[in-house]
């Protein structure tokens with residue numbers, strides 16, 4: 276079977292194109308127009324694809340998963356109970372938690388633990404959000420709207436407990452809107468010292 280072949284003639288260059296100089300001049304005119312428009316023109320007419328980061332920042336979409344934060348209770352302590360659900364769910368294995376017991380004089384003693392160490396390696400993190408989904412206490416969130424500041428030091432990307440606790444959410448708060456029922460409160464739904472389970 277014969278195959279139809281469409282022959283496309285190569286466009287011949289004109290004498291002006293063949294001289295190159297007029298074409299170079301045309302290109303320079305386009306470049307100069309853009310230069311003057313973007314340097315001296317009104318702000319709304321500029322067509323610059325780059326921004327002068329970090330002085331200038333683009334606004335991220337509302338659904339952007341920023342770096343993590345650990346939410347606080349009303350007294351400033353972490354909501355985290357060191358259950359390890361987040362570190363277990365983390366596919367990048369970049370969360371390191373060391374659990375500790377509250378002191379005997381603390382009403383949370385025997386009910387909850389707290390993270391003595393809580394570190395996230397933000398460079399290994401793949402920003403999947405599984406840790407946030409896995410947390411039963413709304414203790415870890417990715418709603419800061421921030422991305423990691425650049426650095427040349429590896430350990431600057433290891434975010435420890437204090438750093439994570441002191442990062443606010445987009446709304447500027449360190450808390451969450453979800454209510455928390457502390458052990459000993461009448462609203463606490465779990466075990467009770469007198470009644471047990």
Ligand code: SF4
Nearest residue numbers: 365400401403404406
């Ligand atoms: S966002 Fe994903 S990869 Fe990053 S710490 Fe959470 S679970 Fe791990």
Ligand code: SF4
Nearest residue numbers: 355356358359361410
């Ligand atoms: S952040 Fe949440 S899931 Fe992770 S250890 Fe704390 S309470 Fe558990």
